[in-house]
Amino acid sequence: MTQPPLQSIRNIGIISHIDAGKTTVSERILYYTGEIHKMGEVHDGFATMDWMEQERERGITITASATTCRWKDLWVNLIDTPGHIDFTIEVERSLRVLDGAVAIFSAVEGVQPQSESVWRQADRYSVPRVCLVNKMDRIGADPGKVLVQMEEQLGARAVPLQLPTGSEADFAGVIDLLSERLLTFSEQDQGASVQSAPVPAELREKVRAAREKVVEAAADFDDTVLADFLEGKDIAGERLQAALRRGTLACRIFPVVFGSALRNKGVQPLLDAIGAFLPSPLDAPPVIAKRPDGEDPPERLTCESNAPLCALAFKVRSDEGRKLTYLRIYSGVLRPGDTVLNPARGCQEKVARLFLMHSHKRERLDEGRAGAIVAAAGLKEALTGDTLCSPENPLLLDGLAVPEPVVSLAVEPQSLEDREKLTPSLEKLQWEDPTFRVHEDEETGQTLLTGMGELHLEVVCDRLAREFGVKVKTGRPQVVYRETLQREVERREIFHRETEGKVHGGEVLLRLRPLPRGEGLRVSLPEGAEPDLPEELRSALRHSLEQACVAGPLAGYHLTDVEIEVAEAPFQAGVTTENGLRAAAQRGLVMACRKAAPTLLEPVMDLELTVPAEHAGKVLGTLPQKRAQVEGMQSGNGTEVIRAKIPLSEMFGYMTELRSATKGRGTFTMEFARFDQAPPETLKRFGLT
Known part of the structure; x- marks a missing residue:
């Protein structure tokens, strides 16, 4: 299969809060691009991208699924990501390798907690986004509220490119503000036919005002558009599109379209927006790659097939007991039978086969070129975040941030x-x-x-x-706690032992200080002392202390929010050894921690409850019993949204309790916020009081 021109490729992901319609949108995209001939529904358990049995039973996406489709002259590599916070790593690793994304918001619920989380993840990797306000047919749909929430909660400059016609059950279509045409979607062929008509006379003034705002946004990125706008000239849609594209690629504006995927309305204009505003691999900024030895300066990789190979393994799947490794190729060409270097694992491996993925189905490839997303079989050592490169040209790409598990x-x-x-x-x-x-x-x-x-x-x-x-x-x-200290201590530890005729010695003076919450662990070694430790012993000492903090001295949890300063580490030739130094450091740390008023920290979660208004008082009354701190409430459409901070230990089995209190109508989402002081009863259980 021949790979298309790079300027035609769009590597995109679909991101949103759970139940905003990501998989339904993906299903429509596959149908309208001709990749599938029958639309499956999430609620029926037949969605193409939700292929796992667990996904179909629960009606949610659990694992990110990749597929490829063609729209007009575009080749779209699409990844459908989960919305549930428990599977946030799937969003993280997808955004790490994607060039653009479609962010979906429910027209009813608006910007929800996980919407914010995935938006921040996309911000971290500077991923340009096009936004879809979905579920425009639902009772309570309020697209204006969603745009305001995007500005206030996400700090995003939203630029609506369409004007919805009708609302809730009367939602009929959209008016494209660039071409000034009314678009409607035929119900006879499941929305496959899109009818274009002039703007109705009664809406022309409203369209003119809305288009003026689009022109204002475009003028910020094109001086000629600005000049014509100030002179009151009419500006063609093509010029506005080019200016808006520049702003989108810079992540300074975010084009917004409207639709109802379940009712088959608004998906084709979304596909057009993906092609018009999201980047091709050629538009994405060069990737920075380092040399594994750290000696040469970092290298900027441009998306060229004639350059040395460099790819990132962003996902590994167990496929019938064998590893299937998903790769984003940043430069060069990869073919079956090629030998690649994995600098992180210090090994070379051979690629057995290459595939283009269609959800869980595979299509054999003869090669993968720069800009492509492929899956490789035969890589036994590669894991998520590893770089694969040409053995003759070792390179190392940045991996990805992996959140800490808490249960x-x-x-x-x-x-x-x-x-x-x-x-x-x-x-x-x-x-x-x-x-x-x-x-x-x-x-x-x-x-x-x-x-x-x-x-x-x-x-x-x-x-x-x-x-x-x-x-x-x-x-x-069980909750995964953290350990920390409450008092500053100092301890000198000397180790001296003779084994098999050889002396092993080591001496350290440790100072331990508690740090503010969220600061993590810091280890500092003495600088410029005479005689100084050799570099290999300094490295061993640091590693030994860091390893000792992985299993804290009290209950075996990670030690955090502590600064460990090695005030002295004298070196005595012929006596000070690596083993002796490690032993002194580890014993000194344990003994010092015991004198530093150790305590436990528990994970605290950001909780958002959505409950019917008539049950809100009952639900609120139970939260103080769970040590929750209510931070605010928001009313709308007969529901109350309650935001609170709550210890994770209080949330086990809460869904059953909430359903009972709200007659099955309440829902909640939560995500990790911080670690905080554990209560006295928890400390007592661990024998710390």
Whole structure:
């Protein structure tokens, strides 16, 4: 299969809060571009992009799915991402490699908590966005409110390119403000036919005022448009589009279109907006790659097929027990049989086969060129965030930010056969998901699974049973705490021991200071002391202290919000050794922590509850009992949206309680906010009072 010209490629993702309509929009895109011949619905469990059994049963997206479709002269590589906070890593790694994104907002609910989260993730990677205000047919649809919320909550300059005609059940179509044409969508062929007509006379004044705002936005990016605007001249839609494209690529404005994907309205204009305003690989800024040895200056990679190979592994999937690695190729060409270098793992690997992915289905490729998103089979060592490059030209790309998991669950196999299969099965699931961790409790011997939330771990256990045939018993989810100190301490530790005729010695003077919440861990070593430690011993000392903080001295949780200063680390030739220094550092740290009033920090979540107005008082009354701090309420359309901070430990099983209090009509979303002081009863449980 021949790859299209680079200027025709759009590598985009669809991002939003859960239930804003991402998968429904993806389904319509595939249908109107001819990739599928029958639209599946999320609520029926037949959506193309939701291929996992768990996704179809729950009606939500769990894993990011990639596909490719053609629209006019465009070649669109599309990734449909989850909206649930438990699967935020799927959004993170997708945005890391995408050139553009479509952000979807519900016309009823507007900007929701996870909308903000994915928007900030896109900001972090400077991803240009086109926005779709979806569900325009729903009762309570208020597109004007959504635009205001985008400005206020996201700090985004929204530029509506359309004017909706009709609202709620009467939503009929949109008026394109650039071409000044009324677009309607035929109900006879599921919206496939788009009728274009002149603007009705009664709407012309409204269209003129709305178009003037579009011209004002375009004038900020084109001086000729500004000059003509000030002179009152009419400006062609093509000139406005070119100016708006410049603003969109710079992430300074965000074009907005309107539609109702479920009612098959507004999807084709969205596809046109993707082509008009989102970047091709040639428009994306050059990627910065470093040399693994750190000696040469960073290199700027342009999207050229005749350059040395450089690709990023952004997703790994276990496909029938084998690794399938999703790659974004930034430069060069990759072919089956090529040998590639993985600088992060220090190894070379051979690519067995290349595929173009269509959800979970595969299409064989002869090669992948710069700008492409492909999947490779045969890479045994590569994991999410690894760089693959030409062995003759080693390069290292920045990886991605992986959020810390906050919930753990104890599991044990139900039978001896399950016990034998459990470890390799969990290892394969860890290939796929950097936010899923497995470790064994040294005291109890239990296998502990750690993830982003209850649903995350529930899906993992379900996949163990269905995909790997491993049945496990589970305990109650446990909160993952952090340890910190409340007092400044100083301790000198000296280690001296002779083993097998060789002396191992080490001496350190440690000063430990508590830091403000959220500062993390800092380790500082003495500078300029005489005689100074050799560089290899300094590195070993730092690594030893950092490793000692991974399992805190109290309950085995990470030590955080602490500064560890090595005030002195004298070096004595023939006595000071790496082993001796490590032993002194680790014992000194443990003993110092015990004197520094250690305590526990618990994860606190941002909670948003959406409940019927008549049940809001009852729900509010239960929150103080859960140590929640209510931060605000917002009324609208017969519902109350309650925002609060609440400890994660209070939220286990809360959905059942909420449904009972609201007759099944209440919902909530939450995401990690910070770590804060654990209550006395928790400290007592760990023997810390």
